Amino acid sequence: MLHFLFPLLLLISNVGRSRSAIIQSLPGFPGDLPFKLETGYVGVGESEEVQLFYYFMESERSPKDDPLLLWLTGGPGCSALSGLLFEIGPLQFDYSNSSGITPMFKLNPYSWTKIANIIFLDAPVGTGFSYATTWAAYNSSDTSSAAQTYEFLRKWLMAHPKFLTNQLYITGDSYSGVVVPIIVKEIYDGNEAGREPPMNLKGYVLGNPVTCEVKDISQRIPYSHKMALISDELYESTKTSCNGDYMNVDPTNGACLTDLEMVSISYNYLYSYIWANDRNVQEALHIREGTKPEWRRCNYSLSYTKDVLNSVVYHRYLSKTSLRALIYSGDHDLAIPYVGTLDWIRSLNFTLIGSWSPWFVEGQVAGYSILYSENSKYDLTYTTIKGGGHTAPEYKPKECLAMADRWFSYYPL
DSSP: OHHHHHHHHHHHHHOOSOEEEEEOOOTTSOSSOSSOEEEEEEEESGGGOEEEEEEEEOOSSOTTTSOEEEEEOSTTTBOHHHHIIIIISSEEEOGGGOOSSOOOEEEOTTOGGGTOEEEEEOOSTTSTTOEESSSGGGOEEHHHHHHHHHHHHHHHHHHSGGGTTSOEEEEEETTHHHHHHHHHHHHHHHHHTTOSSOOOEEEEEEESOOSSHHHHHHTHHHHHHHTTSSOHHHHHHHHHHTTTOSSSOOTTOHHHHHHHHHTOOOOOOHHHHHHHTOHHHHHHTTOOTTSOSOOOSBOTTOOEEOOOSOTHHHHHHHTTSSOEEEEEEETTOSSSOHHHHHHHHHHTOOEEEEEEEEEEETTEEEEEEEEEEETTTEEEEEEEETTOOSSHHHHOHHHHHHHHHHHHTTOOO
């Protein structure tokens, strides 16, 4: 019995009040970090039994004037470190100078920290280095995670009051497409109710977003065929064997399962596992010893309930406000095809402000965008990232930084 109690006792002994540390250097990066990195825990929930871990980087341009972004990686259960290292953060793996046991870093010239302050948050609980001090507190859902993230942000801003006046955007990608709109509603309603501290909420950004998982995933097969990623023969075979339903598959339907396996894709993030599980790295990041047996880029064993099956209702609610939204999709994303995202945006029946048109980076077409408005207050920009996969910044970092820079500056793409 004692060996079952030991991990829990370790968690309890390591819980503490919210705390943070400034990180000057990291294993794998030569010399001091040329940007300000802070890591820490913020306790949320009853008795702060949930300890959410974060990485915060100040803008490399003007921390006082640039927007503050809260970034959530998808999953649910994918670590913020993944978004930091593989998408929009200032560090990336230097594969040419790394070995299997010694990952090395180089600076990312297209980091969004060039233009914004960013909090990368490990949420929901159990993600990355976030943990709970009771087993019951590991149970979470779309709505409870959103509420905990709102509480996190309130506490973080009270501890960092100099960022209260910065324009605030809630951002993320993939499965965050479900949770981010809920968080935005929590913040907006909290501001309306006079909850402290008041937040300078301006809008939200979603990349390659899940909205209604069943509909999004069901678009994969027709999209793959449309993009010539699968042959006419495989498309027709899959459509027939799966009876047109690619989400709710009968486990006894061997022909359908075989066809679906042939159109699936996978990714390799090996260096992140080696680096984040290194004891020296965890000491450098000020991870509380004994709180996580193993860091995983994506923890798919969460005790998590998907209690919001379609987040479009939240976009409709937010369209009655004066907020702004940016939705972007890699046009080669097979996980969440852009055609499904465009479908739900069109279903909102917003007023079309600008036509479907290309935008450019260094004279080359970087994607196609369209602008919608509602009640002359809320506006939504939708854009594709030409050649981008899942997620777009991993494949097209230069174009995604240009997109973000222009949109946060209120310029046309």
